[in-house]
Amino acid sequence: xxxxxxxxxxxxxxxxxxxxxxxxxxxxxxxxxxxxxxxxxxxxxxxxxxxxxxxxxxxxxxxxxxxxxxxxxxxxxxxxxxxxxxxxxxxxxxxxxxxxxxxxxxxxxxxxxxxxxxxxxxxxxxxxxxxxxxxxxxxxxxxxxxxxxxxxxxxxxxxxxxxxxxxxxxxxxxxxxxxxxxxxxxxxxxxxxxxxxxxxxxxxxxxxxxxxxxxxxxxxxxxxxxxxxxxxxxxxxxxxxxxxxxxxxxxxxxxxxxxxxxxxxxxxxxxxxxxxxxxxxxxxxxxxxxxxxxxxxxxxxxxxxxxxxxxxxxxxxxxxxxxxxxxxxxxxxxxxxxxxxxxxxxxxxxxxxxxxxxxxxxxxxxxxxxxxxxxxxxxxxxxxxxxxxxxxxxxxxxxxxxxxxxxxxxxxxxxxxxxxxxxxxxxxxxxxxxx
Amino acid sequence: xxxxxxxxxxxxxxxxxxxxxxxxxxxxxxxxxxxxxxxxxxxxxxxxxxxxxxxxxxxxxxxxxxxxxxxxxxxxxxxxxxxxxxxxxxxxxxxxxxxxxxxxxxxxxxxxxxxxxxxxxxxxxxxxxxxxxxxxxxxxxxxxxxxxxxxxxxxxxxxxxxxxxxxxxxxxxxxxxxxxxxxxxxxxxxxxxxxxxxxxxxxxxxxxxxxxxxxxxxxxxxxxxxxxxxxxxxxxxxxxxxxxxxxxxxxxxxxxxxxxxxxxxxxxxxxxxxxxxxxxxxxxxxxxxxxxxxxxxxxxxxxxxxxxxxxxxxxxxxxxxxxxxxxxxxxxxxxxxxxxxxxxxxxxxxxxxxxxxxxxxxxxxxxxxxxxxxxxxxxxxxxxxxxxxxxxxxxxxxxxxxxxxxxxxxxxxxxxxxxxxxxxxxxxxxxxxxxxxxxxxxxxxxxxxxxxxxxxxxxxxxxxxxxxxxxxxxxxxxxxxxxxxxxxxxxxxxxxxxxxxxxxxxxxxxxxxxxxxxxx
Numbered sequence: 001x002x003x004x005x006x007x008x009x010x011x012x013x014x015x016x017x018x019x020x021x022x023x024x025x026x027x028x029x030x031x032x033x034x035x036x037x038x039x040x041x042x043x044x045x046x047x048x049x050x051x052x053x054x055x056x057x058x059x060x061x062x063x064x065x066x067x068x069x070x071x072x073x074x075x076x077x078x079x080x081x082x083x084x085x086x087x088x089x090x091x092x093x094x095x096x097x098x099x100x101x102x103x104x105x106x107x108x109x110x111x112x113x114x115x116x117x118x119x120x121x122x123x124x125x126x127x128x129x130x131x132x133x134x135x136x137x138x139x140x141x142x143x144x145x146x147x148x149x150x151x152x153x154x155x156x157x158x159x160x161x162x163x164x165x166x167x168x169x170x171x172x173x174x175x176x177x178x179x180x181x182x183x184x185x186x187x188x189x190x191x192x193x194x195x196x197x198x199x200x201x202x203x204x205x206x207x208x209x210x211x212x213x214x215x216x217x218x219x220x221x222x223x224x225x226x227x228x229x230x231x232x233x234x235x236x237x238x239x240x241x242x243x244x245x246x247x248x249x250x251x252x253x254x255x256x257x258x259x260x261x262x263x264x265x266x267x268x269x270x271x272x273x274x275x276x277x278x279x280x281x282x283x284x285x286x287x288x289x290x291x292x293x294x295x296x297x298x299x300x301x302x303x304x305x306x307x308x309x310x311x312x313x314x315x316x317x318x319x320x321x322x323x324x325x326x327x328x329x330x331x332x333x334x335x336x337x338x339x340x341x342x343x344x345x346x347x348x349x350x351x352x353x354x355x356x357x358x359x360x361x362x363x364x365x366x367x368x369x370x371x372x373x374x375x376x377x378x379x380x381x382x383x384x385x386x387x388x389x390x391x392x393x394x395x396x397x398x399x400x401x402x403x404x405x406x407x408x409x410x411x412x413x414x415x416x417x418x419x420x421x422x423x424x425x426x427x428x429x430x431x432x433x434x435x
Numbered sequence: 436x437x438x439x440x441x442x443x444x445x446x447x448x449x450x451x452x453x454x455x456x457x458x459x460x461x462x463x464x465x466x467x468x469x470x471x472x473x474x475x476x477x478x479x480x481x482x483x484x485x486x487x488x489x490x491x492x493x494x495x496x497x498x499x500x501x502x503x504x505x506x507x508x509x510x511x512x513x514x515x516x517x518x519x520x521x522x523x524x525x526x527x528x529x530x531x532x533x534x535x536x537x538x539x540x541x542x543x544x545x546x547x548x549x550x551x552x553x554x555x556x557x558x559x560x561x562x563x564x565x566x567x568x569x570x571x572x573x574x575x576x577x578x579x580x581x582x583x584x585x586x587x588x589x590x591x592x593x594x595x596x597x598x599x600x601x602x603x604x605x606x607x608x609x610x611x612x613x614x615x616x617x618x619x620x621x622x623x624x625x626x627x628x629x630x631x632x633x634x635x636x637x638x639x640x641x642x643x644x645x646x647x648x649x650x651x652x653x654x655x656x657x658x659x660x661x662x663x664x665x666x667x668x669x670x671x672x673x674x675x676x677x678x679x680x681x682x683x684x685x686x687x688x689x690x691x692x693x694x695x696x697x698x699x700x701x702x703x704x705x706x707x708x709x710x711x712x713x714x715x716x717x718x719x720x721x722x723x724x725x726x727x728x729x730x731x732x733x734x735x736x737x738x739x740x741x742x743x744x745x746x747x748x749x750x751x752x753x754x755x756x757x758x759x760x761x762x763x764x765x766x767x768x769x770x771x772x773x774x775x776x777x778x779x780x781x782x783x784x785x786x787x788x789x790x791x792x793x794x795x796x797x798x799x800x801x802x803x804x805x806x807x808x809x810x811x812x813x814x815x816x817x818x819x820x821x822x823x824x825x826x827x828x829x830x831x832x833x834x835x836x837x838x839x840x841x842x843x844x845x846x847x848x849x850x851x852x853x854x855x856x857x858x859x860x861x862x863x864x865x866x867x868x869x870x871x872x873x874x875x876x877x878x879x880x881x882x883x884x885x886x887x888x889x890x891x892x893x894x895x896x897x898x899x900x901x902x903x904x905x906x907x908x909x910x911x912x913x914x915x916x917x918x919x920x921x922x923x924x925x926x927x928x929x930x931x932x933x934x935x936x937x938x939x940x941x942x943x944x945x946x947x948x949x950x951x952x953x954x955x
Binding site: 011019022040042043046049050051052053056057058059061164165166197198296297300301304305308315316317318319320321323325326327329330332334383384385386387390411412413414415416417 | 443501502503504506507508509510511512596597598599601602710715716870872873874875877878879880881883884893894897911914915916918919920923924925937938939940941942943944946950
């Protein structure tokens with residue numbers, strides 16, 4: 001019986017395992033150094049915040065793996081011997097495979113800051129990171145202040161976590177406005193304001209110079225590069241993005257760049273070795289998608305696809321229209337299609353932006369200025385229907401049509417205040433007149 | 436995980452808690468027959484302190500915060516994570532229910548005499564409303580309503596970003612205050628020479644109201660002329676006509692989380708315990724067997740009780756005709772469902788349905804053709820056993836007393852026969868579902884954790900599948916706590932309502948078609 005080994009029990013690896021099991025009787029081994037069972041990485045923050053316990057963030061009950069004959073192996077893969085098709089573990093044990101799926105995820109970026117490896121410094125990615133945070137920042141008595149380096153999605157989540165325990169937080173953000181490498185200005189500014197509403201000390205346009213240690217080798221303060229200011233703290237979170245966690249593949253012969261290089265079938269340069277999820281680097285990325293996508297659902301989709309290929313039905317990874325979602329403290333964010341901030345915009349991309357005068361609600365729609373083709377939408381504080389936008393993007397609707405029918409896409413709960421009329425009115429005043 | 440311990444009450448919360456406790460203490464003192472005079476003043480003071488304490492506590496907890504989800508520290512606090520305070524509260528509530536149901540004399544109930552103790556304290560209010568002295572049920576009803584109102588305000592504060600939660604909570608507060616509390620008291624005031632209406636909470640529908648068709652109530656209604664007959668017809672129409680229609684359009688939530696008193700108490704005072712429900716597959720199996728067994732029990736019991744007085748032939752309807760009607764009705768429902776909806780049943784549901792059907796028909800047959808006592812037991816015995824086991828122990832002592840241990844909907848989930856009927860309608864013939872938003876789910880588990888009915892919502896959401904479950908009461912909290920805007924309660928067409936998927940929206944279109952269809 002063929003043996004499929006999967007390195008990594010995150011969403012990508014687990015989805016691959018589940019789909020391979022559905023279609024085959026192969027022996028499946030799911031390998032992780034992090035945890036015994038699959039958990040939702042995106043939910044780690046809620047364990048620290050006390051919304052859930054560890055058991056709640058495991059999407060499958062513990063009997064699931066045995067019942068579906070998915071073997072779980074806890075161990076750290078040190079090297080991959082592709083010639084002999086075997087894995088060598090840190091504890092010197094071996095595992096033979098017939099096909100290997102690499103789904104080992106990411107690690108937090110560190111840019112060589114002095115002090116980045118001190119005690120009391122961590123990313124916010126793994127279960128071990130969570131334990132570090134719990135240890136150094138359990139409450140405001142033990143942690144007088146937490147400093148977070150880097151804006152972005154994980155940074156704001158970490159800020160929310162620490163605030164949930166009343167720990168004062170300073171955020172050092174390189175950009176002039178929060179996440180403005182991704183968000184258009186109006187939206188970014190609304191989030192800036194909301195961060196301040198949550199009593200987070202947001203410092204924009206600054207970088208970390210270094211982290212200072214106390215006599216025990218624990219972080220005690222950070223120095224801000226631009227101002228030289230020293231900020232005392234008991235914990236430092238490094239959240240300046242993530243990158244593929246592929247150091248262990250160095251001498252394996254598997255071709256890597258930023259991540260593990262794969263073709264559109266998720267195959268690496270070595271036969272019977274595949275890579276999926278955060279650690280894969282697409283050599284032919286689809287549309288505007290970046291070569292490395294560290295997103296929950298792309299990990300899941302690659303898992304769905306690679307299972308087909310492994311089970312003999314060779315299938316290319318063809319993600320559909322881009323979509324994503326996040327939550328910035330109390331503000332929900334969804335996006336469908338592409339809305340780029342000004343500095344990344346193609347010349348043809350134009351925006352229509354609407355923001356509610358008081359509520360934390362806004363939308364930005366992007367469109368082609370000549371053809372008026374609808375390109376994408378960002379929404380804050382309004383839930384939208386994925387299915388409808390997927391359809392509209394496929395049908396290449398024009399912007400007028402989309403704004404006019406926006407209500408059809410609304411996914412807010414019953415009785416919620418609706419904004420579509422205001423949006424349409426504002427749109428007519430701004431754009432239809434000129435058209 | 437250590438977290439922030441439960442010590443972090445702010446000053447206002449502490450004062451509010453003390454005020455509420457003192458309010459309770461006044462009731463406690465009165466139980467020991469300390470004469471608190473004037474009663475009306477002390478009662479008013481006590482009730483205002485209890486409600487005021489709760490409301491002030493809520494204000495101190497939520498008023499200074501941004502609108503949004505307020506679940507920080509839920510699993511660190513003793514009361515909401517089965518800690519010391521949870522067990523203490525559980526023991527306290529359980530004891531209260533045991534005294535209320537079985538030893539009302541300790542509350543001050545005196546047979547054939549003036550009330551004493553707590554009940555006496557409530558006499559002025561009862562007399563003002565219905566003209567009669569208070570009973571233990573009046574005390575319970577008053578406190579119940581007060582709790583729903585006070586904790587309802589807390590709930591609204593907590594979920595103030597959600598208009599659905601706001602309106603739904605106002606609805607349960609309204610139905611409790613008017614239908615359950617005030618209207619029956621006023622009805623009692625109307626009673627006199629011509630009118631002899633039984634105590635009737637109009638929204639309390641059989642089989643939740645398992646005694647609605649007891650002989651004394653039927654006699655009382657019949658003897659009260661047109662109004663009485665109207666009430667009787669309304670009681671029958673409620674379960675056989677109104678309920679299926681409303682459930683068809685809106686799902687069982689119209690009742691369970693908008694109208695029902697048990698639901699109202701669970702949603703308001705029980706909100707802090709919703710995360711304690713068991714989400715395991717095992718619990719779901721147990722749930723299906725237990726709740727449907729209670730439904731069978733209440734059906735048999737009611738049939739036996741009604742038959743016992745109809746067979747005396749003093750009524751318009753004859754006993755045997757009634758039995759035949761029950762048999763035919765059950766057979767029709769069973770046959771209809773098995774013919775048209777059998778593909779929607781799990782294996783154990785089919786086995787259970789067939790087994791129970793065979794047993795009921797066999798018992799009816801034995802009685803009709805062999806003259807064996809209907810359902811083998813004396814109807815009075817069935818009635819008192821049901822009242823004891825289900826009416827008191829299950830719905831009261833366990834259902835509410837164990838809120839802090841098993842969660843706030845134990846009764847609704849495992850025991851309520853009304854919920855079983857509504858759930859049956861919801862699963863098979865309703866436009867209601869919780870829609871999953873394409874591929875946005877991140878499997879975080881907030882929805883499942885905060886589902887008071889123990890539904891593993893995430894298991895559906897991460898498969899892009901709509902949630903169509905008989906137990907769902909449509910409280911809407913899964914949708915509220917979802918950080919990615921994935922879940923939405925909707926009423927829409929029956930077609931495509933149940934839509935299992937293996938590949939979610941967003942991946943290769945051909946692959947979606949291939950995998951999703953090859954499974955069916």
